[in-house]
Amino acid sequence: xxxxxxxxxxxxxxxxxxxxxxxxxxxxxxxxxxxxxxxxxxxxxxxxxxxxxxxxxxxxxxxxxxxxxxxxxxxxxxxxxxxxxxxxxxxxxxxxxxxxxxxx
Amino acid sequence: xxxxxxxxxxxxxxxxxxxxxxxxxxxxxxxxxxxxxxxxxxxxxxxxxxxxxxxxxxxxxxxxxxxxxxxxxxxxxxxxxxxxxxxxxxxxxxxxxxxxxxxx
DNA sequence: GCAGCATTTGGCGAAACTGCCAAATGTGGT
DNA sequence: ACCACATTTGGCAGTTTCGCCAAATGCTGC
Numbered sequence: 001x002x003x004x005x006x007x008x009x010x011x012x013x014x015x016x017x018x019x020x021x022x023x024x025x026x027x028x029x030x031x032x033x034x035x036x037x038x039x040x041x042x043x044x045x046x047x048x049x050x051x052x053x054x055x056x057x058x059x060x061x062x063x064x065x066x067x068x069x070x071x072x073x074x075x076x077x078x079x080x081x082x083x084x085x086x087x088x089x090x091x092x093x094x095x096x097x098x099x100x101x102x103x104x
Numbered sequence: 105x106x107x108x109x110x111x112x113x114x115x116x117x118x119x120x121x122x123x124x125x126x127x128x129x130x131x132x133x134x135x136x137x138x139x140x141x142x143x144x145x146x147x148x149x150x151x152x153x154x155x156x157x158x159x160x161x162x163x164x165x166x167x168x169x170x171x172x173x174x175x176x177x178x179x180x181x182x183x184x185x186x187x188x189x190x191x192x193x194x195x196x197x198x199x200x201x202x203x204x205x206x207x208x
Numbered sequence: 209g210c211a212g213c214a215t216t217t218g219g220c221g222a223a224a225c226t227g228c229c230a231a232a233t234g235t236g237g238t
Numbered sequence: 239a240c241c242a243c244a245t246t247t248g249g250c251a252g253t254t255t256c257g258c259c260a261a262a263t264g265c266t267g268c
């Protein structure tokens with residue numbers, strides 16, 4: 001008799017997946033990487049990304065909703081900053097995953 | 105003058121996002137967690153997850169494609185194992201993200 | 209108040225993801 | 239060869255994501 005997936009675990013896993021999903025997009029990863037160098041306004045992030053400002057704004061809203069970044073309004077501009085720098089440590093593991101993948 | 109997202113970085117970010125996307129699903133996270141306890145056949149994983157076997161098979165194929173798990177056929181059965189245990193360390197950071205998120 | 213800039217929100221079509229069923233493939237035993 | 243079992247693959251409908259445009263909101267200075 002094997003242990004089955006119960007609803008408590010499912011709830012926890014859904015929450016974890018939500019955080020990962022927030023990071024699982026090239027543009028959003030780039031935003032996180034860029035914010036690791038310090039807070040930036042939406043205007044600067046938009047210029048760096050090279051997409052429509054509304055697109056960047058939505059990506060940032062999604063990262064914020066996931067708890068990964070924080071925003072602060074100062075005057076007419078909004079500055080985003082990285083709230084959980086540990087997100088960057090993911091990269092190291094991801095690299096090793098890809099290395100393992102390449103070896104096969 | 106700000107540094108912009110170049111096509112080399114974009115390529116790297118896409119690859120990273122692909123790995124994260126593979127993990128960004130409750131069922132697949134559960135599979136990874138379960139495989140952390142040692143290799144398992146598809147039949148056992150299916151029973152634990154409680155979904156259609158074809159669904160579980162597709163999730164496993166996706167994890168394999170991302171380089172996160174490995175498969176080995178022995179007889180009629182296929183055993184999956186965790187290839188990059190560091191994927192589990194994500195959880196710790198994810199928890200802290202959620203904690204930060206809950207505080208606001 | 210109004211004009212101008214920064215950002216967010218609504219909405220739309222295109223694309224990708226999910227989970228199930230049915231069919232196909234592969235393996236071992238008789 | 240045939241059957242039973244384990245797994246994968248194809249395909250389909252429903253849902254979600256994506257990126258752009260247009261419109262709305264908010265702030266500053268005149």
